Amino acid sequence: MTWSxxxxxxxxxxxxxxxLAAVVRARRPRLVTCSRWLTYPFGVARHGLDGVATxxxxxxxxxxxxxxxxxxxxxxxxxxEATGSPWLQPLGLAHALFEVAVHAVEAADSxxxxxxxxxxxxxxxxxxxxxxTRGPAPGVTTxxxxxxxxxGGPRPSLAVVDNxxxxxxxxxxxxxxx
Numbered sequence: 001m002t003w004s005x006x007x008x009x010x011x012x013x014x015x016x017x018x019x020l021a022a023v024v025r026a027r028r029p030r031l032v033t034c035s036r037w038l039t040y041p042f043g044v045a046r047h048g049l050d051g052v053a054t055x056x057x058x059x060x061x062x063x064x065x066x067x068x069x070x071x072x073x074x075x076x077x078x079x080x081e082a083t084g085s086p087w088l089q090p091l092g093l094a095h096a097l098f099e100v101a102v103h104a105v106e107a108a109d110s111x112x113x114x115x116x117x118x119x120x121x122x123x124x125x126x127x128x129x130x131x132x133t134r135g136p137a138p139g140v141t142t143x144x145x146x147x148x149x150x151x152g153g154p155r156p157s158l159a160v161v162d163n164x165x166x167x168x169x170x171x172x173x174x175x176x177x178x
Contacts, residue, residue, distance in 0.1 A: 020052070030178045050152030051176055055145045056160055056169065058092030058127050063168045066126035067099045075126060086155060093143075096125035128168070149175055 009030040013020055020034055033053040060076035075095055076087035103123050108114045119139050122131040130141045146169045147162030159173030 028178070031175075051149060051178065053147065053149045053161070053175065054158075056089070056148035056158065056166075057143060057145055058089050059148075059158060059160065059169065060087060061160065061170050061172065062092065062126075062128070063170070064124065064126055064128045066095060067103070067124070070095075070126065072126060089158075092127045096127035096130060099123065099125045100130060147175070149173065 010033070011020075011023060011027075011029045011031070012033045013023075014035045015023070020032065023029075024032060031053060032051065035054065058072070060072045062072045065071055066075070072092055075091060079085075079087050079091055100118070100121060100123055103121060104114050104117045107121075108117045119132055122129065122133055128143050130143070132139060132141045134141070136142065144166035146160050146166040148158045149161050151157045151159055151173070160169055160171050161173050161175040163169045163171055
């Protein structure tokens with residue numbers, strides 16, 4: 001199979017690390033964005049894909065505190081110590097959902113009223129305020145996202161390069177375009 005890209009400067013993708021690495025090696029675009037890199041940076045070091053841009057949902061630098069008083073830094077450190085692996089973005093979101101579950105079970109009068117409690121929940125969590133009363137649809141909540149870019153090396157890191165929609169997330173780098 002032959003792919004022709006012309007003078008492509010930006011690639012946006014949901015490809016696997018191996019497939020994306022093949023495209024990058026073949027064409028050397030100035031910027032690569034990939035939603036699959038949202039959570040797992042494992043391919044950065046293995047495939048040499050330094051600089052892949054993605055959305056940022058949670059990092060240890062988020063300035064939110066969980067309902068149990070635990071900070072994002074505490075959670076990331078505990079995870080890394082327990083697993084020997086770097087933190088992952090889903091960690092903070094998963095923690096937040098457990099916070100919501102505890103809130104709903106504790107606030108519900110009965111097991112049948114848990115859904116009703118959830119539909120009226122507005123709760124400060126490790127991932128920020130989760131508000132099911134606001135929408136965009138009944139029973140749905142959203143979180144503001146930042147923009148990030150993976151940095152390669154022996155231990156890949158995620159630099160926050162745009163926080164306009166999530167100003168409580170501190171910037172930690174500039175978007176690097178090749």
